[in-house]
Amino acid sequence: MSIDIxxxxxxxxxxxxxxxxxxxxxxxxxxxxxxxxxxxxxARRTEVNENSIHPVLSRLEERELVRHKGxxxxxxxxxxxxxxxxxxxxTMERFDDxxxxxxxxxxxxxxxxxEE
Numbered sequence: 001m002s003i004d005i006x007x008x009x010x011x012x013x014x015x016x017x018x019x020x021x022x023x024x025x026x027x028x029x030x031x032x033x034x035x036x037x038x039x040x041x042x043a044r045r046t047e048v049n050e051n052s053i054h055p056v057l058s059r060l061e062e063r064e065l066v067r068h069k070g071x072x073x074x075x076x077x078x079x080x081x082x083x084x085x086x087x088x089x090x091t092m093e094r095f096d097d098x099x100x101x102x103x104x105x106x107x108x109x110x111x112x113x114x115e116e
Contacts, residue, residue, distance in 0.1 A: 007097070021048045021056045023089075029066060029075040030082070036072035 019027070024046040029037075037045075043053040057073055060066040065082055067074045076082055096102075 004097075021046075021052055022060060024048055025053070025056055025060065026065060026075070026082070026086075029073070033075045036069070036074040038071045039073060042073060 025042060025048060028042060028046045039053045039057055040050060042048070042057070043050045048056060057066060057068070061068050063085065064078065065076050065085055067076060
């Protein structure tokens with residue numbers, strides 16, 4: 001995926017940081033879907049901070065994108081669900097690139113005005 005030169009010039013290195021922790025974990029889990037892994041090993045192999053790996057895995061489990069038994073984590077067995085989640089994420093990134101990112105505070109303010 002590319003970005004236009006204006007975004008490149010105007011963005012900080014942090015804003016262009018690459019894949020999120022969740023994306024790193026899902027890619028690793030998908031490419032190694034024939035095995036279940038302990039969280040510490042997933043963190044080591046994806047370079048996700050060990051303090052962050054459990055919250056990331058828990059959020060992915062809530063979305064039914066990974067499975068958990070004891071200390072082990074595996075990718076979902078519903079690969080269609082995983083594919084749909086990945087496609088949706090890619091679509092949202094493209095919309096953000098085209099139209100700018102949404103500001104959650106603006107949405108909250110608008111909904112509060114609508115309630116009045």
